[in-house]
Amino acid sequence: MGTEGTTELTVLRPEEFDRWWDGLVRAFGGVASAEERELDRSVTEFDRSLAARDGSEIIGSAGAFSFRMTVPGGALVPTAGVTMVSVAATHRRRGVLTSMMRRQLDDVRALGEPLAVLTASEPAIYGRFGYGAATFRTSAEIDTGRVTLSLPPGVEGVRVRYAAPADVLGACEAVYAALVPLRPGMLARQPGWERAGLLDPESERGGASALQCAVAERDGEVTGYVRFRTKMGWGESGHDGTVHLKDLAALDPVTEAALWRFLFGIDLMTTLSVGSRPVDDAWRYLVSDTRRCRPRLRDDGYVRLVDVGAALSARTYQAPVDVVLEVADAFCPWNAGRWRLTGDAKGAFCERTTDAADLALSVRELGAAYLGGVSLLSLAAAGRVRELRPGALTEASVAFGSPVAPWLPHGF
Structure with missing residues (x-):
């Protein structure tokens, strides 16, 4: 259990679903069908669903689905499908969303899921939590x-x-x-x-x-x-x-x-x-x-590397790569620091290192590039990736690519 000001976070109880879901629907415009309610109830993982409370009132929600997502190379990687995120208009700018994102990513890490993915109703919100637009x-x-x-x-x-x-x-x-x-x-x-x-x-x-x-x-x-x-x-x-x-x-x-x-x-x-x-x-x-x-x-799927080493080791690379990444991650500091990635089309390994960095970027850029649909070269052109060793940027950008465009097939 965690608190942020007067807000308390608890795991959702099944008998609270209707109140929790009604608050979510209100936050997204107030219109939903009975069929949608029943489907959402049937797939909700209650032990992964959070209710933010102010006294007896539920004023925020966040949940996750236990997905497996395809990464370059074809592996299916355990991935938290972040969903049902809302904060009541009466409780905005009180840190409620930040507290739910903090608790959720801690829980995802504890479950051993190296990735999280979401679709953003407002794209500007999730960058500060380390999510990057990875599919379009x-x-x-x-x-x-x-x-x-x-x-x-x-x-x-x-x-x-x-x-x-x-x-x-x-x-x-x-x-x-x-x-x-x-x-x-x-x-x-x-x-x-x-x-x-x-x-x-x-x-x-x-x-x-x-x-x-x-x-x-x-x-x-x-x-x-x-x-x-x-x-x-x-x-x-x-x-x-x-x-x-x-x-x-x-x-x-x-x-x-x-x-x-x-x-x-x-x-x-x-x-x-x-x-x-x-x-x-x-x-x-x-x-x-x-x-x-x-x-x-249009942007669609936003990816967050919860465990940099495990995530980068889980995919393959379309060209040989040996690069040291200096990763910034203020929200999940366990990811921050230098990582050596070595890999090719057969597999990869990523581990901590003290070697000099070749590229510097934040975990948000790693999330954007992770599925192969966003070029590290393009991110560098926008000032979001810095090349520290000549040639490293092109090497990594080619390796991170995918022969087919990534795509999130449905919302959740």
């Missing part, structure tokens, strides 16, 4: 009336059929699980999380249809799926509907192209609204006119 997502509004697709050979051999989302959930989850090791930032599903893909409260449809699903099959096996909604629209020139894409996953390029062709060809629809996709997603190279897709880029 693209969204788009594709004019399917004017944009065409250049399809690879074999698409005609893929069967795409409608299916009730719940009926094919197991097959879809098998596709997702096969993809998890292939892209940094992906999360292995914990029991119960498969239900998130079926969440479909009417209050969030915005006038669109209920959730729909189509699966792709090759030689009788499910090799991909897509979940989406459709919203009809009519103008003076006729139909003007929109397809709202929720999820798309495929085991091979031909299946993926077949699913995009299916989405482009749904009757009476003229726009495909794409919400959250990897920045190197295949659709960008299938379309005839990128400008008419109106792509947009």
Whole structure:
């Protein structure tokens, strides 16, 4: 138990969930469905959920999920999925958030999880706690009336059929699980999380249809799926509907192209609204006119190295690297100091050293670069990494990269 002023932090008790969750919802605008409440209750890890109290009143919340996240090289690394963070408007600027972040990171370290990841409602908040923007997502509004697709050979051999989302959930989850090791930032599903893909409260449809699903099959096996909604629209020139894409996953390029062709060809629809996709997603190279897709880029996953040595040892490096890092970490001082990282595509080792430093940076920059989607060279150009040995910056920047862009597949 910890205190900050008049605030007391305790582990959440199951019987307090509704009050705790109501405060969270109020902090995020005050609107949520009964379906969301029930799903959140079912996946909440109560022993990892904190309630900040002022007397008998719950005035703050923070939680964590016990995830495993893919890192460069394909390893699944224990990762705290930071979630449910809120402070009541009546108790702002009293150190409540800082006290919860302090307690939480201490707990994560005690559990032996070398990483933490979150999605930030306000990006400016979490940098001071050592989180760096490590994954990005693209969204788009594709004019399917004017944009065409250049399809690879074999698409005609893929069967795409409608299916009730719940009926094919197991097959879809098998596709997702096969993809998890292939892209940094992906999360292995914990029991119960498969239900998130079926969440479909009417209050969030915005006038669109209920959730729909189509699966792709090759030689009788499910090799991909897509979940989406459709919203009809009519103008003076006729139909003007929109397809709202929720999820798309495929085991091979031909299946993926077949699913995009299916989405482009749904009757009476003229726009495909794409919400959250990897920045190197295949659709960008299938379309005839990128400008008419109106792509947009946004930050998404923020990564925090809780144990620098264990985290840097857990991933591989796409080029040989031998570099000494001078790491600053005021919030988690056990990370501060010099670390020698040696590694290549087969593995890595990172340990304390007294050798002269080659690069100087904070744990925030390490978090941003950790999954391979943010270049150390770019961070150095912004003044956030200092090169102390000539050549070390390029060496490390190349080694930290990833051949595929990291991506956080869903929120939590």
